[in-house]
Amino acid sequence: MSAIGGPCDRALWYGFRWASPKRFDAATLKRFADGHQTEAVAIARLKACDQLEVYDLSPDTGRQFGFEDHHGHFRGHMDGVILGLLQAPKTWHVLEIKAVSDAKFRELEKAVEKVGEKLALREWSETYYAQAVLYMDYADLDRHYCVVCTPGCRRWMAVRTERDKPEAGRLRGRAQTIIASDSPPPRISEAPDYYQCRWCDHAPVCHQGEQALSHCRTCLHSTPVEGGEWHCARWARKISVEEQREGCPAHLYIPGLVPGEQVDAGPDWVEYRLPDGSVWRDGGAAYTIGDTIEAEAYRHAA
Template sequence: MELATQSKALINAALELDGGAKYRGLLGEAVKEIGDAFEPEQEKHPRKHLGASLIGRECTRFLWLSWRWAFWKKFDARMLRLFNRGHLEEARWIALVRAAGFHTVHLDNGKQIRISGAGGHYGGSLDGMIFGCPEVPNEWGLLEFKTFSLKTFLKLVKDGVQTSKHEHYVQCQQYMAKHNLSFALYCAVCKDNDEIHLEIIRADRINAGLYEARATTVVSAVAAPTKCSASPLYQTCKWCDAYSVCHENQPIMKTCRSCQHVLVCDNGVWWCGHKNKILTAEEQFAACETYILSSMFR
C-alpha cells in the first residue's frame, strides 16, 4: 500500500488555512458541473453495458447474467439516496483537491470521461483526472472517489485498496490502461466520521489486460459461464443479486437479451434476427410476442 500522505496533508492544510472558505466556493461550482454531466441509467431498464465497476467481481456467471438482463434488482428509496450521496461526494472531492492546488479534469465536452471495449458492450465513466500530486509530480493521473461505512473504511486503511476492495483496484486499472495513465489517486471518505484515506495505485498493465479480456469473454460467451460455486451457501452467492435465477431456478427475466433471436454485434448493437432490425434499449427490455428463451439459459 502506497499512502498519498503529502496529498492528504495539502488537502487538510488548505481547509484549515481559511476555515474552508475557498473549498465552499469551489464546491458550489463542482456541484453544478457534476449535475450537468451526470447521466443516470434510466429507471425503465437495467444498465445497458457491462460495467468496469463490476468486472473485478469474483463470479463471471454473475457478470454474464447481469449484462444479459436475466434479472433486475430495482432499488428502494434508501438505496437511491445512498447512490445519490456517493454521486454528491464526487463534488466534495473535486472541490477539496482544487482548493489544495491540484488541477483536475472530469468532463469531456460536458460529459463524463468514458472508456469502452468488447465491441462497445463494455465500459465505464471516470470520476476524473488530476495533475499536481506531490507523490507523482508532473504527471496526469486518474482520480477515483469512494464512500465507505466505518467497518469497511477501517479495513481499507489497514489493508489497502488492492486487498480490501479488489473490485475498485481492477476498475482503476481499467481506466488507467485505457487512458495511458501511470497512477491513480484513490480518495476514500468514511460516512460515519468524515475521515479520509488517500492512496496511490500504480498502473498494472497485466492486470488491466486480464480483466479487459474477461469482459470480452463475457460478451462473446455462447453458453452460460460456470458458477463461482455450486453451493448456495457460498458467501459470494448468498448475497448475490442473481441468487434466485442462479441457485433457485427462478424464471429468467423476459427481455430480448435472453431471446433466441438476438445477436450481439459491434458498436454496442443488439440485433433481432427475426425482425432484422437494431433494437433500442427500450425495445430490448419490452421484448415481443415472438420471444423464445435462448438455449443458453436452458
C-alpha cells in the same frame, strides 16, 4: 468496467443479459444519493487546492472521461485526472472518488497497514482495483489516485496505485468472453449457500430455478453487435434499448437460462424436461409465426 472485477463470470453474464430484476429499497437509494453528493464535495475540495490541477470533465468534450471496448459493449467513466500530488508532482494520475461506509473505510485503513499504500487498493477491493487498472490502461496513465470518503467527506484518505498492464489485459479478455458468450458461464460454486452466492442478486435465477426476465437480452434470437447495439435474428434488424427491455411475442429463452434439459424444438418453440419430470414448452402455444397480429405489427415496426 465498474463490475468486471467481480468474482463470478456467471453473475457478470447475468448482469449483461439483464436476467434478474434490480430492486433497491429506500435506504439503498439514499446511500446512492449520499455517494453522489460526497463525490461532488471531494472534487470541490481537491479543486480548492492551489497546487493541484484537477479535471473532472474532459476539456475537449465537456463530458466525463469515458472509454469503451469490444464493439461498445464494455464501457466505463472515470471521475477525472489530477496533477500536482506531493508524492509525484509531475505525474498525471487517474482520479477516482469512492464514498463508503465507516466499516468499509476502516477496512481500507487496515489494508494500508497490512500491505502499504500502493498495494492497498487490491487488498481492499478487487472490483475497485479492476476499475483502476483498466482506467489507467485506457487513459495511458501510469498512476491512479483513489480518494475514499465516508458520507459527507467527514473522513478522508487516499491511496495511489501503479499501472498493471497484464491485469488490464486479463480483464479485457474476461469482458470479451462474457460479452460474446451465448450461454451462462460456469458458476463460481455449485453450493447455493456459498458465501458469495448467498448475497448475489442473481441467486434466485442461478441456484433456485426462478425464471429469468423475459426480454430481448434473454432471448436466443438476439446478439450484441458493433456500436454497442443488439441485433435480432428473428426480425432481421437492430433493436433499440427500449425494445430490448420490452421484448416481443417471439421471445424464446436462451437455453442456459431454463433449469431443464432441452428435449425437442420447432421453428418457434423449444421444449424442456424440468427437474420434476414435467415437460415445458417455451413459445409455440401463444405465438405462431405469421398468425399473430401483434407479432406482425412488431415485425413491421421501425
